[in-house]
Amino acid sequence: MPTTKTHAEEHQEQWQEIVADPILRDLPYKVETNHRGQIVLSPHKNQHSRQQKKIEKRLDSLLQSGEAFQEWAIATSGGTKQADAIWASDERRAEMEKTGDPTTLAPEICVEVMSASNDWDEMKAKIALYRDAGADEVWVVDETGRVHFFADEELEQSDRAPDFPDTL
Structure with a gap:
């Protein structure tokens, strides 16, 4: 009996083609795909990279039994997205690795850093x-450096990392 692939699995396959393409893999931009599998390029300024590094270092210092990373690819139903920063427990990372690369299972915390090319929609x-x-949880750092924490709704602070500051 034939099996039906999920949208995330289709995006996972498309992502493998993108990272294998010698022209695309060395682009100096953040590369994602949209829900149709089309490539979306997002150039960002150095301040964006500094914010990512601050987030990664702070998460690593606050949370144990896991690790923070930058630019982590996640195949979602709406395309492959690269979270600007993530934190995954050791257990979750092992589960994520079982789903392939890019993962179809998100880490516990995904962080997006907004730039002029992003909007709240x-x-x-x-x-x-x-x-x-x-x-x-998903965190969004706006252009003023304010950190917005989201789970089922917007939170005053992170439940996962309650000591993480609300401004960077």
Whole structure:
């Protein structure tokens, strides 16, 4: 009996083609795909990279039994997205690895850093995609450096990392 692939699995296969393409893999931009599998390029400024590094270092210092990373690819039902930063427990990372590369299971925390090319409609869509893929929380850092924490609704602070500051 034939099996039907999920949208995330289809995006996972498309992503493998993208990362194998010698022209695309060395682009100096964040590369994602949309719900149709089309490539979306997001160039960002150095401040964006500094924010990512701050987030990664702070998460690693606050949370034990896991690790933070930058630019983590997650195949979602709406395309392959690269969270600007993530934190995954050791157990979750092992589960994620079983789903392939890019993972179809989101880590516990996904973080997006907004830039001039982003708007809140895009962020709300990414929040939903990451949550649908299994993220416990999605954080959005706006252009002023304020951190917005989301689970089922917006939170005053992170439940996963309550000591994480609300401003970077």
